[in-house]
Amino acid sequence: MNIEPFKVCLERIVGAEGLLEHEPMSRHTTLRIGGPARYFVLPQSQEQMEGVLQACKKEGFPWFILGNGSNLLVSDRGYKGVVIHIGSLLGAIAVEGEQISAQAGALLSQVAHRALAHGLTGMEFAAGIPGTLGGACLMNAGAYGGEMKQILLSVTALDPKGGLVEIPVDKLELGYRDSLLMRGGYVALTARLQLARGNAEQIQGRMEELKALRVQKQPLEFPSAGSTFKRPEGCFAGKLIMDAGLRGYRVGGAQVSEKHCGFVINAGGATAEDVCRLIADVHRIVYEKFGKTLEPEIRFLGFDGVSVPPISAK
Numbered sequence: 529m530n531i532e533p534f535k536v537c538l539e540r541i542v543g544a545e546g547l548l549e550h551e552p553m554s555r556h557t558t559l560r561i562g563g564p565a566r567y568f569v570l571p572q573s574q575e576q577m578e579g580v581l582q583a584c585k586k587e588g589f590p591w592f593i594l595g596n597g598s599n600l601l602v603s604d605r606g607y608k609g610v611v612i613h614i615g616s617l618l619g620a621i622a623v624e625g626e627q628i629s630a631q632a633g634a635l636l637s638q639v640a641h642r643a644l645a646h647g648l649t650g651m652e653f654a655a656g657i658p659g660t661l662g663g664a665c666l667m668n669a670g671a672y673g674g675e676m677k678q679i680l681l682s683v684t685a686l687d688p689k690g691g692l693v694e695i696p697v698d699k700l701e702l703g704y705r706d707s708l709l710m711r712g713g714y715v716a717l718t719a720r721l722q723l724a725r726g727n728a729e730q731i732q733g734r735m736e737e738l739k740a741l742r743v744q745k746q747p748l749e750f751p752s753a754g755s756t757f758k759r760p761e762g763c764f765a766g767k768l769i770m771d772a773g774l775r776g777y778r779v780g781g782a783q784v785s786e787k788h789c790g791f792v793i794n795a796g797g798a799t800a801e802d803v804c805r806l807i808a809d810v811h812r813i814v815y816e817k818f819g820k821t822l823e824p825e826i827r828f829l830g831f832d833g834v835s836v837p838p839i840s841a842k
Contacts, residue, residue: 562602595660603830632662649726662716677702750793766790779806
């Protein structure tokens with residue numbers, strides 16, 4: 529692979545201002561951790577994003593779609609491929625009646641507040657989730673009894689071959705932090721949501737109530753990737769970790785939050801290696817004590833060509 533012509537190809541698609549080289553991913557993840565991306569691309573339109581994806585596939589260059597950088601741990605060595613940032617430039621939101629159509633780069637908080645402004649209820653649960661709409665569809669994001677599959681109508685995405693498809697909610701196979709989009713290699717572009725008419729004061733009151741709960745229970749004062757582990761069947765990851773005596777457990781700058789044991793925080797100067805070692809320790813100790821396997825909820829990028837670093841219960 530000849531790197532220089534590929535760089536020129538990317539510049540033709542997004543312009544020199546839309547292409548960064550060796551960009552530190554610590555600037556773009558909520559954990560504030562991560563080495564440099566070989567190329568960091570900021571497409572300004574759906575056409576540009578499609579062009580970048582086609583170029584990556586043609587040249588066999590690895591790529592990753594980045595939203596708000598939550599729920600993600602990037603290797604200290606960085607990522608040798610192309611990070612395609614879907615952010616505010618691809619974050620348009622439109623309201624029509626009781627439906628909202630929005631691009632994948634729109635923040636969930638922005639969509640939820642747009643719904644509030646139009647007196648629409650159903651998105652209150654998502655107002656405090658620090659992610660984009662595209663990422664939320666990918667993982668069927670949820671909190672406080674709500675989840676995306678309750679309000680999604682459809683997602684328009686690029687399929688693995690680059691074709692444009694609209695997938696209705698009943699075909700998205702949405703499960704707990706899982707979807708067809710994630711398993712099938714689709715790239716979400718836009719989503720349509722079905723909400724309902726509601727009382728604006730009650731909607732705002734519920735959003736403020738959930739915000740207060742987050743402030744009270746979650747370590748929002750520290751960088752984190754959100755909930756680190758998926759919820760095991762029949763119990764809660766945070767309680768298992770707490771009962772295992774791991775509240776405040778620390779590896780380097782990474783720490784199990786003392787406020788909520790389901791969160792791994794960057795307590796100061798944490799590296800990706802610190803976080804991985806801590807996750808592996810928690811995984812092992814909880815398994816030894818309770819026979820429960822904790823599966824990471826966060827995604828891993830740039831770890832020796834594999835999606836997840838080795839984590840063993842033994």
